[in-house]
Every structure is written in C-alpha cells, then in structure tokens.
Amino acid sequence: xxxxxxxxxxxxxxxxxxxxxxxxxxxxxxxxxxxxxxxxxxxxxxxxxxxxxxxxxxxxxxxxxxxxxxxxxxxxxxxxxxxxxxxxxxxxxxxxxxxxxxxxxxxxxxxxxxxxxxxxxxxxxxxxxxxxxxxxxxxxxxxxxxxxxxxxxxxxxxxxxxxxxxxxxxxxxxxxxxxxxxxxxxxxxxxxxxxxxx
Amino acid sequence: xxxxxxxxxxxxxxxxxxxxxxxxxxxxxxxxxxxxxxxxxxxxxxxxxxxxxxxxxxxxxxxxxxxxxxxxxxxxxxxxxxxxxxxxxxxxxxxxxxxxxxxxxxxxxxxxxxxxxxxxxxxxxxxxxxxxxxxxxxxxxxxxxxxxxxxxxxxxxxxxxxxxxxxxxxxxxxxxxxxxxxxxxxxxxxxxxxxxxxxxxxxxxxxxxxxxxxxxxxxxxxxxxxxxxxxxxxxxxxxxxxxxxxxxxxxxxxxxxxxxxxxxxxxxxxxxxxxxxxxxxxxxxxxxxxxxxxxxxxxxxxxxxxxxxxxxxxxxxxxxxxxxxxxxxxxxxxxxxxxxxxxxxxxxxxxxxxxxxxxxxxxxxxx
Numbered sequence: 001x002x003x004x005x006x007x008x009x010x011x012x013x014x015x016x017x018x019x020x021x022x023x024x025x026x027x028x029x030x031x032x033x034x035x036x037x038x039x040x041x042x043x044x045x046x047x048x049x050x051x052x053x054x055x056x057x058x059x060x061x062x063x064x065x066x067x068x069x070x071x072x073x074x075x076x077x078x079x080x081x082x083x084x085x086x087x088x089x090x091x092x093x094x095x096x097x098x099x100x101x102x103x104x105x106x107x108x109x110x111x112x113x114x115x116x117x118x119x120x121x122x123x124x125x126x127x128x129x130x131x132x133x134x135x136x137x138x139x140x141x142x143x144x145x146x147x148x149x150x151x152x153x154x155x156x157x158x159x160x161x162x163x164x165x166x167x168x169x170x171x172x173x174x175x176x177x178x179x180x181x182x183x184x185x186x187x188x189x190x191x192x193x194x195x196x197x198x
Numbered sequence: 199x200x201x202x203x204x205x206x207x208x209x210x211x212x213x214x215x216x217x218x219x220x221x222x223x224x225x226x227x228x229x230x231x232x233x234x235x236x237x238x239x240x241x242x243x244x245x246x247x248x249x250x251x252x253x254x255x256x257x258x259x260x261x262x263x264x265x266x267x268x269x270x271x272x273x274x275x276x277x278x279x280x281x282x283x284x285x286x287x288x289x290x291x292x293x294x295x296x297x298x299x300x301x302x303x304x305x306x307x308x309x310x311x312x313x314x315x316x317x318x319x320x321x322x323x324x325x326x327x328x329x330x331x332x333x334x335x336x337x338x339x340x341x342x343x344x345x346x347x348x349x350x351x352x353x354x355x356x357x358x359x360x361x362x363x364x365x366x367x368x369x370x371x372x373x374x375x376x377x378x379x380x381x382x383x384x385x386x387x388x389x390x391x392x393x394x395x396x397x398x399x400x401x402x403x404x405x406x407x408x409x410x411x412x413x414x415x416x417x418x419x420x421x422x423x424x425x426x427x428x429x430x431x432x433x434x435x436x437x438x439x440x441x442x443x444x445x446x447x448x449x450x451x452x453x454x455x456x457x458x459x460x461x462x463x464x465x466x467x468x469x470x471x472x473x474x475x476x477x478x479x480x481x482x483x484x485x486x487x488x489x490x491x492x493x494x495x496x497x498x499x500x501x502x503x504x505x506x507x508x509x510x511x512x513x514x515x516x517x518x519x520x521x522x523x524x525x526x527x528x529x530x531x532x533x534x535x536x537x538x539x540x541x542x543x544x545x546x547x548x549x550x551x552x553x554x555x556x557x558x559x560x561x562x563x564x565x
Contacts, residue, residue, distance in 0.1 A: 072209055079213050
C-alpha cells in the first residue's frame with residue numbers, strides 16, 4: 001500500500017507541483033510555437049506524453065544496464081538524445097502506417113519533439129533523483145501529462161483571450177505568451193505552497 | 199585511461215549503429231509500401247515506389263510538377279488534385295490551400311505520401327514536361343544586373359514550347375543551399391529554336407539562383423532544366439497586341455516578338471518597356487531591328503528616373519501613364535504583361551479603365 005502511494009505521489013508531483021514546463025521551464029520553444037490553437041496543442045501534448053512515458057523507462061534501462069556498469073555516466077546526454085531521436089523516428093513510421101487520422105493529428109508533431117528539451121530533461125532528472133524503473137515510467141508519464149496540461153491551458157488562454165485582444169505591438173506573439181506563462185507558473189506554485197514546505 | 203576512453207568510444211558507436219540499424223530495419227519493413235499505382239487524368243497509369251512524397255515519386259517517372267522549394271512545403275506551388283487515396287490535408291498544407299481548393303481536393307504533392315493507389319489530376323500539358331541536361335553555351339551581361347544565359351541541349355535532344363512559356367532551372371547545392379532548388383525563368387529565345395534555350399536573369403541580392411548564375415556559373419558548365427510550363431503564351435488570334443514588360447520581364451516578350459517576326463505577322467504590336475534609368479535598358483538594338491522587319495511593330499521604352507544630362511529623348515514616367523498617352527483604342531486588342539507585381543497590377547488597372555475586358559489581358563507575374 002505504501003509503495004503504491006509513493007508511486008502515485010511521483011506521478012502527481014510530476015504533473016502539478018514540479019511541472020517540468022512551469023517550474024523548470026523546459027520545452028519552451030514548442031510550447032510557445034504550437035500553443036496558438038487548442039486542437040494542435042492537444043495533438044502535440046499527446047505526442048509528448050507518449051514519447052516521455054516510453055523514452056524515460058527506455059533510457060533508464062540503457063543507463064542502468066549499459067552506461068553505469070561501464071562507468072560511462074558522461075555519455076548520458078548524447079546517448080539519451082540518440083535514443084529519443086531514434087524512438088521518435090520509429091514511432092512516426094508506425095503511426096503513419098497504422099492510422100491516417102492518428103498521423104494527421106499526432107504524427108506530424110513527432111519530428112518537432114525529437115529535440116524537445118523537456119524530454120531529455122525528464123530523462124536526466126529521473127537519473128539524478130535515483131528513481132527505479134517503475135518510478136521512472138510514472139515520472140515520465142507524469143512529466144508528459146504536466147507538459148500537456150500546461151500547453152493546453154496556454155492554448156486555451158491564447159485562443160479564447162489573447163487572440164481576441166488588442167495588444168501593444170511589442171507584446172504580440174511570444175511576448176505576451178511568456179507573460180502568460182509566467183503568471184501560470186505563479187499559479188502552479190500554489191500546488192506546492194509558498195512556505196517552502198517540501 | 200586509454201581503455202576507459204576506448205570503451206566510451208565503443209559504446210557510443212555501438213549505440214549509434216544500433217539505433218541506425220533499428221531505423222533502417224523499420225524503414226525497410228514498416229515504411230515499405232511496395233509498388234503503388236497512380237492513375238493520372240483518368241487514363242495514364244504509372245507505377246511508383248510507395249512511401250515517398252508524391253512530388254518526387256512522379257519526378258522519378260519523368261512527370262514534373264512545378265515546385266520552387268524542392269519539396270519542403272515552403273513554396274506552395276506543387277498543387278495537384280488528388281481525387282482518391284490521400285485522406286485529409288495535413289496541417290503542413292493548410293496554409294497554402296484556400297476554401298475552394300480544399301473542396302476541390304487540391305493538395306501539395308510534396309506533402310502527400312504515396313501509400314495507396316491514387317487517382318490524381320494534373321494539367322495535361324505537364325505530361326509533356328521533360329527534364330533536359332544542357333551545357334552553358336554562352337553567358338552575356340545585358341546590363342549591370344541582368345545576365346543572358348544560353349543553354350545548349352544534348353545532341354539530338356529537342357524542346358517544344360510556346361513563345362512566353364517558362365522552364366525551371368535547377369540550382370545544384372553550393373555555398374547558399376544544401377539541397378537542389380528550382381527557380382522558374384521565362385525562355386527568351388524563339389520557340390522555333392529547338393536545340394537551345396535562352397534565359398534572362400536579374401541578380402537578386404542573396405537570391406539562391408541568381409547569385410549562382412551571376413557569380414558561380416561558367417560557360418561549359420552542366421545545367422539541368424525542366425519544362426516547359428505556363429499559361430502565359432502567344433495567343434493564336436489576329437488582334438492588336440499591347441506588350442508591357444519591366445526588367446527581366448523582357449524575356450517572354452522577346453520570345454513572342456521573335457515568333458511574330460518568323461511568322462511575318464501583320465498584327466499591330468506596341469511594346470512598352472519600363473526601366474528606371476538608361477542603365478536598365480537593354481536589347482534596344484535588337485528591338486529596333488524588329489521594328490524594321492515586322493510590318494507594324496513599335497518599341498516604346500520609358501524611363502521613370504532618367505539621369506539628368508543623359509540626353510534621354512524617349513518617353514519618361516511610369517508605364518501606365520505612358521500607355522494612356524499612346525493607346526487610343528483597345529477595342530480590338532489583347533495585352534501581354536510581364537514583370538513585377540506592382541507593374542502588372544497598375545497596368546491591368548490602366549487597361550481596364552480603357553475598357554479592355556479582363557480575359558484579354560494575359561500576364562506573367564514575377565512576384
């Protein structure tokens with residue numbers, strides 16, 4: 001029971017209290033670029049959830065079974081990137097083969113996230129925090145969900161409010177998006193509390 | 199120390215190789231769609247290798263859809279109608295398709311992957327488009343920024359085109375581009391010359407193709423072109439002709455005039471050529487020679503900003519104003535316009551004010 005509770009905490013923490021986008025500010029470029037419409041950001045968000053949930057345990061295995069026994073910790077960055085890129089490529093081929101609709105809604109975003117730093121970030125965090133295999137799967141899924149939640153919220157705000165508003169020219173586009181992201185990050189701080197309790 | 203280094207290197211190479219292998223295997227199995235049939239315009243059937251973009255699959259079968267960006271989805275030119283087998287447009291295509299085109303099932307052929315049998319529709323003349331391997335016969339500077347390029351086709355090869363049409367010039371990878379790119383240029387030679395193609399190219403600062411031609415290309419170099427393309431060409435009628443061009447817009451008009459000269463056409467032709475200063479004028483002697491040999495042709499160059507003291511005797515001002523002064527009636531006339539969007543829009547407006555119906559104004563927009 002205690003174990004299940006612990007795993008659940010990791011998942012929830014990754015989604016809310018230490019949201020990889022809003023507390024670590026990782027994965028910003030696609031977050032800013034693809035958050036203009038809810039529909040497209042949902043596609044990108046789903047792709048990120050999926051890729052993170054799979055690449056985190058995959059990288060965990062490679063780290064624990066190949067890199068650590070050989071004392072090659074310094075190769076982590078580059079190996080993780082190669083693994084993520086290859087996995088995304090293969091995933092894109094599979095999706096394209098299996099379903100046209102899925103490809104149209106999700107597949108075309110995959111090349112975008114090969115270089116999403118949030119995905120590499122999650123893989124590196126899970127090593128630093130010494131997660132187990134099960135934990136890193138949940139951490140990956142949680143981080144992905146958290147990222148998706150943040151981009152969806154952002155897209156909702158941009159689609160419903162920002163696009164309808166008259167903005168000073170200098171603030172248009174990424175400018176106002178960064179201001180909104182900052183306020184969202186402040187709001188997400190509410191999940192962990194202000195006192196520095198954890 | 200050395201062993202640690204070697205182990206690191208070995209593991210890194212092994213990882214990269216493994217991943218490459220995985221991708222290659224997937225590419226050969228999952229992404230292998232086998233041969234796929236494409237039916238073009240209801241009658242012509244071609245078999246292509248599946249899993250590749252339609253644009254390049256057709257190119258392999260010697261069917262050339264015009265495209266400027268080389269298939270990256272950034273020019274929006276390679277449109278074809280796909281009646282069957284392609285699904286809905288992708289997000290990468292939507293910016294290029296208007297509502298009518300979406301209803302007509304128009305797609306960007308560089309973004310559509312051939313996975314199932316397709317039924318497509320393309321302009322029939324594209325089936326006559328071919329690729330030609332040529333060599334540069336002659337390079338000649340017409341002005342400080344316009345260069346004439348004469349390409350010689352391979353021995354025994356021949357190109358058929360209509361006066362006014364254009365070809366696509368392939369720029370190989372060089373300092374400014376990593377991939378081959380294609381740019382459209384009007385042919386300036388007469389269509390009765392079947393073994394040579396002459397082009398006029400204006401240097402655009404940092405333009406990929408024009409920089410290549412002006413700074414890198416040498417006589418004797420190999421150049422690949424494909425064509426011919428274009429709806430802008432000499433019409434088979436006996437109406438009077440009003441031709442308007444600026445800059446390298448001279449090219450298709452010159453081709454049209456040479457054709458008329460060969461036909462000894464009695465049509466009344468007035469050719470207005472717009473330039474800024476005397477330095478921007480070219481081929482004036484050739485035009486004057488045509489004035490003598492054609493029964494009713496006049497070349498009217500107009501400078502918008504002649505240099506003071508240059509002794510310019512001809513017309514001054516912008517083309518639409520010059521046109522107003524020279525053209526009295528458009529009742530039995532058709533117009534051929536070629537040049538920048540600004541020149542074309544202003545001239546179309548001027549001609550319409552004179553009462554020329556839109557369907558008798560033919561233009562080639564160099565935008």
